[in-house]
Amino acid sequence: MTAPAFPDLVPDLATRLPELRGSLKANAPLAGMTWFRVGGPAQVLFEPADEADLAYALAGLPADLPVTVIGLGSNLIVRDGGLPGVVIRLGRAFSDIAQEGEIITAGAGAADVKVARVAGEAGLAGLAFLRGIPGAIGGALRMNGGAYGGEVKDVLVGARGVDRNGRILDLSLADMGFTYRHSAVPDDVIFTQATFRGTPGDVAEIQAEMARITASREATQPVKSRTGGSTFKNPDGHKAWQLVDAAGCRGLVMGKAQVSELHTNFLINLGGATAAEIEGLGEEVRRRVLETSGVTLEWEIKRIGLAA
Numbered sequence: 126m127t128a129p130a131f132p133d134l135v136p137d138l139a140t141r142l143p144e145l146r147g148s149l150k151a152n153a154p155l156a157g158m159t160w161f162r163v164g165g166p167a168q169v170l171f172e173p174a175d176e177a178d179l180a181y182a183l184a185g186l187p188a189d190l191p192v193t194v195i196g197l198g199s200n201l202i203v204r205d206g207g208l209p210g211v212v213i214r215l216g217r218a219f220s221d222i223a224q225e226g227e228i229i230t231a232g233a234g235a236a237d238v239k240v241a242r243v244a245g246e247a248g249l250a251g252l253a254f255l256r257g258i259p260g261a262i263g264g265a266l267r268m269n270g271g272a273y274g275g276e277v278k279d280v281l282v283g284a285r286g287v288d289r290n291g292r293i294l295d296l297s298l299a300d301m302g303f304t305y306r307h308s309a310v311p312d313d314v315i316f317t318q319a320t321f322r323g324t325p326g327d328v329a330e331i332q333a334e335m336a337r338i339t340a341s342r343e344a345t346q347p348v349k350s351r352t353g354g355s356t357f358k359n360p361d362g363h364k365a366w367q368l369v370d371a372a373g374c375r376g377l378v379m380g381k382a383q384v385s386e387l388h389t390n391f392l393i394n395l396g397g398a399t400a401a402e403i404e405g406l407g408e409e410v411r412r413r414v415l416e417t418s419g420v421t422l423e424w425e426i427k428r429i430g431l432a433a
Contacts, residue, residue, distance in 0.1 A: 131168035131209060134190075138169065138211075142185045146174035155207070158214065159198035160259070162351050163400040164430060165207025167193075175218050176287065176317045183315075184291025186211060192289065193429060194315045196234055196261035200268070200354045205400045206431030215263060219317060224249070227323050228282070233263030233316045237270065240321070245331040249323025251280050256335045257342055259354050263316045268425075269303040273338050278303040282320040289313035306358050306425060347385045351394035356407055357422040366390040368420055372413040379406040392426075404428055 133151040153170035156162050173179035186192065191210030195201060219234030224247045231240045240262060241255035254275030258265055266284055269277050284296045294314065302309025310316075342348055357365040369375070369389040377384040381398035384406065385391040392403055411422045 131166070131207065134169050134211075138186070141187075142182055145182060146178045147182070148172045153212075155195070155198075155203045155212065158195065159201050159203055159353075160351060161198075161202060161353050161394050161398075161400070161403060163205070163394060163398060163403060164203025165205050165400075165433065167208045167212035169211045171211050171213050172216050173213065173218065176285070176293065179213070179315065179317065180287045180291040180293055182213075182291075183287055183289055188289075192313070194263070196263045197236060197259075199260040200264055200426050202353065202400050202404055202426055202428045204404070204428065204430035205433035208430045213315065215261070215315075215317070219263075227325065229321045229323060231262050231319055231321070233261065233266065233318060235262050236260075237262060237265055241335060244321075244323050245328065245335055247323070248326055248328045248331065250326030250331055251275070251323045252321060253331055253334045253338065256338045259348075262319050266301070266316045266319055267308055267310075268306050269301075269308055271306070273341070276303075277319075280321045280323065282322050284316055284320070285318040286310065286314040286316045288315075293317075346388045347391050347393055350385070350391075351396075351398075352385070352391050353426045355390050355425050356392050357390055357411075358425045360420050360422065363418075363420060365422055368414045368418050368422065369410055372410070372417040374410045374413055377406065377410065379409060382406040384410060399433075400430075401432065 130152045135149045135151045150170045152166045154166050156164045193208055194213045215234035219232035222231045222235050222240055222243045224243055229244050237255040237258040237260055241252050244252040254273045257272035258270045265277050281298050286294050359365050366389045374384050375389045376386045380402035381395045382402040383393045383395050385393050414422050
């Protein structure tokens with residue numbers, strides 16, 4: 126499915142932002158930037174040169190122009206009609222990782238697995254759980270990402286971000302307002318960096334823990350498929366996958382989208398699926414779970430954009 130092109134805003138934005146150093150692209154395809162490999166284009170795709178460039182852009186963009194940020198696209202469905210406004214992608218400029226003593230500093234675009242690896246090589250325990258989260262640090266901050274017994278809130282010292290007015294913010298752990306898979310930081314804040322604290326540990330033991338996490342993921346999750354990670358949050362007192370399984374949804378197919386037969390809290394693009402098919406399948410799963418168990422599943426995957 127091909128989404129219609131949006132009006133080209135790039136010439137106007139280039140005029141408004143003469144000192145911009147990052148790149149602006151009109152009607153940029155986004156499907157290839159998401160793990161599901163679906164979705165329409167960004168009206169404007171902006172890849173900032175650094176944090177200062179991001180702040181400059183946000184301060185100068187029209188206040189009524191929608192702004193959306195994406196990272197590695199792992200926990201994301203971009204709908205088939207694409208995203209109006211400006212889509213900000215934090216690329217290489219935000220992927221640096223540094224370690225000093227017990228402190229790990231990582232850009233919001235750094236892959237969680239790479240942060241876990243740096244910590245492990247430095248003999249810092251406590252961050253191995255990041256090996257089990259398929260995404261980038263920015264998303265982990267936004268969702269208080271967690272897996273295999275650990276959560277971001279357990280190791281975070283602080284974070285940096287830029288708000289919609291271009292103000293650079295330094296945020297403490299308390300400022301993050303973490304709860305289960307949620308941060309209370311306003312949605313318009315774009316995280317740019319995080320600082321974590323590990324605890325001294327044995328390198329071999331930490332690396333063995335990460336190897337166990339890797340083996341567990343490969344044995345129990347469809348990691349080699351076009352998927353988006355855990356689809357639904359675990360409701361209080363329940364596991365989402367068990368509710369989905371009990372509702373008879375294992376292997377359920379809608380078009381070219383399927384509920385994984387290996388792990389029922391994962392949706393899969395079998396090849397050629399539309400975003401509408403994947404989201405529609407998720408909604409059908411929610412309907413069946415509510416019907417059979419009385420529990421309303423909440424999406425963990427973020428769904429953004431316009432229907433085609």
